[in-house]
Amino acid sequence: xxxxxxxxxxxxxxxxxxxxxxxxxxxxxxxxxxxxxxxxxxxxxxxxxxxxxxxxxxxxxxxxxxxxxxxxxxxxxxxxxxxxxxxxxxxxxxxxxxxxxxxxxxxxxxxxxxxxxxxxxxxxxxxxxxxxxxxxxxxxxxxxxxxxxxxxxxxxxxxxxxxxxxxxxxxxxxx
Amino acid sequence: xxxxxxxxxxxxxxxxxxxxxxxxxxxxxxxxxxxxxxxxxxxxxxxxxxxxxxxxxxxxxxxxxxxxxxxxxxxxxxxxxxxxxxxxxxxxxxxxxxxxxxxxxxxxxxxxxxxxxxxxxxxxxxxxxxxxxxxxxxxxxxxxxxxxxxxxxxxxxxxxxxxxxxxxxxxxxxxxxxxxxxxxxxxxxxxxxxxxxxxxxxxxxxxxxxxxxxxxxxxxxxxxxxxxxxxxxxxxxxxxxxxxxxxxxxxxxxxxxxxxxxxxxxxxxxxxxxxxxxxxxxxxxxxxxxxxxxxxxxxxxxxxxxxxxxxxxxxxxxxxxxxxxxxxxxxxxxxxxxxxxxxxxxxxxxxxxxxxxxxxxxxxxxxxxxxxxxxxxxxxxxxxxxxxxxxxxxxxxxxxxxxxxxxxxxxxxxxxxxxxxxxxxxxxxxxxxxxxxxxxxxxxxxxxxxxxxxxxxxxxxxxxxxxxxxxxxxxxxxxxxxxxxxxxxxxxxxxxxxxxxxx
Numbered sequence: 001x002x003x004x005x006x007x008x009x010x011x012x013x014x015x016x017x018x019x020x021x022x023x024x025x026x027x028x029x030x031x032x033x034x035x036x037x038x039x040x041x042x043x044x045x046x047x048x049x050x051x052x053x054x055x056x057x058x059x060x061x062x063x064x065x066x067x068x069x070x071x072x073x074x075x076x077x078x079x080x081x082x083x084x085x086x087x088x089x090x091x092x093x094x095x096x097x098x099x100x101x102x103x104x105x106x107x108x109x110x111x112x113x114x115x116x117x118x119x120x121x122x123x124x125x126x127x128x129x130x131x132x133x134x135x136x137x138x139x140x141x142x143x144x145x146x147x148x149x150x151x152x153x154x155x156x157x158x159x160x161x162x163x164x165x166x167x168x169x170x171x172x173x174x175x
Numbered sequence: 176x177x178x179x180x181x182x183x184x185x186x187x188x189x190x191x192x193x194x195x196x197x198x199x200x201x202x203x204x205x206x207x208x209x210x211x212x213x214x215x216x217x218x219x220x221x222x223x224x225x226x227x228x229x230x231x232x233x234x235x236x237x238x239x240x241x242x243x244x245x246x247x248x249x250x251x252x253x254x255x256x257x258x259x260x261x262x263x264x265x266x267x268x269x270x271x272x273x274x275x276x277x278x279x280x281x282x283x284x285x286x287x288x289x290x291x292x293x294x295x296x297x298x299x300x301x302x303x304x305x306x307x308x309x310x311x312x313x314x315x316x317x318x319x320x321x322x323x324x325x326x327x328x329x330x331x332x333x334x335x336x337x338x339x340x341x342x343x344x345x346x347x348x349x350x351x352x353x354x355x356x357x358x359x360x361x362x363x364x365x366x367x368x369x370x371x372x373x374x375x376x377x378x379x380x381x382x383x384x385x386x387x388x389x390x391x392x393x394x395x396x397x398x399x400x401x402x403x404x405x406x407x408x409x410x411x412x413x414x415x416x417x418x419x420x421x422x423x424x425x426x427x428x429x430x431x432x433x434x435x436x437x438x439x440x441x442x443x444x445x446x447x448x449x450x451x452x453x454x455x456x457x458x459x460x461x462x463x464x465x466x467x468x469x470x471x472x473x474x475x476x477x478x479x480x481x482x483x484x485x486x487x488x489x490x491x492x493x494x495x496x497x498x499x500x501x502x503x504x505x506x507x508x509x510x511x512x513x514x515x516x517x518x519x520x521x522x523x524x525x526x527x528x529x530x531x532x533x534x535x536x537x538x539x540x541x542x543x544x545x546x547x548x549x550x551x552x553x554x555x556x557x558x559x560x561x562x563x564x565x566x567x568x569x570x571x572x573x574x575x576x577x578x579x580x581x582x583x584x585x586x587x588x589x590x591x592x593x594x595x596x597x598x599x600x601x602x603x604x605x606x607x608x609x610x611x612x613x614x615x616x617x618x619x620x621x622x623x624x625x626x627x628x629x630x631x632x633x634x635x636x637x638x639x640x641x642x643x644x645x646x647x648x649x650x651x652x653x654x655x656x657x658x659x660x661x662x663x664x665x666x667x668x669x670x671x672x673x674x675x676x677x678x
Contacts, residue, residue: 002603002604002605003604005604006604006606010346010350013350017353017368020368020370021367021368024365024367025365027634028362028363030362030363030630031362031626031629031630031634032362032625032626032629033360033362033363034360034362034363034365034367035367037352037356037622037625037626038353038356038367038368041349041352041353041356042353044349045346045349045350045353048342048345048346048349049346051342052342052343052346055342059667070266070267071270071468072270072271072454072458072467072468072474073468075451075454075455076451076662078263078266078267078447078450078451079336079337079447079448079451079662080338080339080663080666081263081266081337081338081339081447082338082339082340082605082607088396088399088400088603089399089400090399094398094399097398098395098396098398098399098599101394101395101398101571102395102592102595102596102599105391105571105575105588105591105592105595106589106592108575108588108592109575109585109588109589109591109592110585110589112579112585112588113585121572121575121576124571124572124575125568125571125572128394128567128568128571128572129564129565129568131398132394132397132398132563132564132567132568133564134562134564134565134568142565146569146572147572150572150573150576154576154580158226158229158580159229160580161583162580163583
């Protein structure tokens with residue numbers, strides 16, 4: 001099921017890029033136009049997605065492929081080792097925490113300038129620690145101390161211009 | 176001779192107190208990220224990139240390169256003491272390293288690894304210094320068709336050599352190339368896939384992709400993983416090897432150096448292949464092959480040496496051809512670009528201080544690793560007890576601050592969040608990310624080289640097949656994809672036959 005999801009995603013993505021690049025010129029009088037490689041790559045991606053779907057279809061009719069891990073007796077299995085070999089054990093709570101972590105990243109991106117560096121980053125650090133499994137109250141203290149130190153490092157030592165809050169009540173506190 | 180003079184010039188740069196300090200910080204950070212669960216070499220380098228902005232180019236690159244080879248040694252510690260390989264190239268080390276630790280010889284295995292890494296790394300770096308300038312000059316003679324096909328060969332090596340699916344590797348290459356298409360096109364400056372967003376005119380921020388794929392996505396996925404690291408490390412009794420250990424390891428170290436150096440110069444080659452070859456070679460020529468897998472010292476000495484020799488040799492295609500061979504080197508490539516230095520044949524002419532300083536710093540860094548590895552092993556083992564959730568939170572905050580500080584543009588943070596989710600999704604679906612990063616970095620140079628070729632030869636694409644060098648590169652790329660597909664197909668058939676036999 002997971003593999004099929006991948007195939008569908010690639011086919012959808014390549015179709016979307018084909019549509020998005022429809023207005024771009026393929027050839028100009030100077031040679032390949034801005035849409036040339038984009039179009040070629042989208043078509044290749046679409047073809048690869050379809051080939052993967054076909055292989056998956058054929059593979060499901062054969063016996064499922066089993067993998068013995070690499071060992072001195074099975075040395076060539078090292079070549080079959082994938083970049084991400086770790087087993088992910090998902091339950092409902094972990095999935096919720098995963099999505100909340102993702103939301104906190106997007107939230108930080110959107111709220112950094114309105115809330116300012118201090119407030120937004122403390123909120124991010126605290127939510128990350130809690131969602132990753134640390135105790136809420138103690139994490140808050142750790143987050144405040146860590147972000148104060150990070151502010152000193154980036155702003156004072158490295159001279160980085162960190163944003164202060166643009167929202168009225170926080171801006172008046174120079175946060 | 177020119178290379179050795181350049182190396183002397185490099186030592187003047189590498190031996191300044193601040194560059195020594197950067198190399199030390201890099202080596203320590205590298206060993207730390209190699210040891211820590213869930214933090215890889217690439218993530219460690221990505222996390223430190225923002226801190227390097229305000230450093231001079233030589234110092235910044237020296238620090239990042241030190242992380243690169245420091246992490247290779249950090250992975251050895253967990254492989255030998257805990258049977259936990261950090262990255263695929265360390266898997267081989269567990270075969271004999273952990274049995275040695277069980278026999279009470281963990282210290283010997285670690286010290287032989289450190290000595291082998293030092294010898295392999297240093298010898299390869301000296302060879303790199305000698306051949307780098309001639310290869311850079313030869314690279315300048317390559318025309319656009321050769322360059323384009325050489326880069327594509329590198330991508331095919333990255334996609335097809337390692338892993339359980341060639342098609343997944345190829346999909347990720349094309350995905351990376353497509354991502355590189357976002358922004359203005361190199362010929363006419365027309366915006367592509369920007370959807371009217373001015374922040375995308377310069378393309379997707381490199382750091383957002385690197386940190387999203389390699390730093391943050393692992394942290395997000397860590398909620399689905401369990402880290403059982405406590406109390407698993409074996410005790411170290413005797414650290415220094417005996418004369419007999421050194422004599423037994425001398426041959427494997429010499430052969431490992433050759434294997435690692437020869438494979439490392441191939442762009443796109445995976446480091447795990449060098450450790451695999453070295454182990455297979457040692458077992459084949461050993462008088463006691465039955466000891467392999469049960470605690471044979473040559474089974475640790477050879478692959479560990481090959482791993483470090485490979486890491487140092489892989490700088491050659493980056494510095495002479497501008498082709499990074501791995502995800503970690505792609506990050507170094509990105510860091511060089513951020514510093515205003517284009518890796519490639521002109522690097523030795525235009526930025527000799529950085530190029531030679533980097534090469535000399537590798538010798539200094541390897542010496543530091545050798546010196547640090549013995550006294551600090553206890554500290555690395557205790558660091559393993561740090562809570563993974565705290566490390567994860569630190570990575571999240573440092574990555575977000577780091578990406579924002581580059582351009583002070585919140586859009587970069589949105590891009591980072593997006594690629595974190597995309598990276599996590601791809602990892603969950605078991606797609607390799609290294610080919611995508613490599614393709615993203617090489618996308619624009621490939622497009623330029625292909626465009627120039629088609630311009631020069633008036634749209635005649637057969638030129639790639641009629642010029643001997645580019646035809647050779649294309650044939651080699653096809654051979655790699657075909658041979659890997661056949662290997663995987665046979666493996667699958669064998670597994671199917673075994674399964675049906677078992678039922």
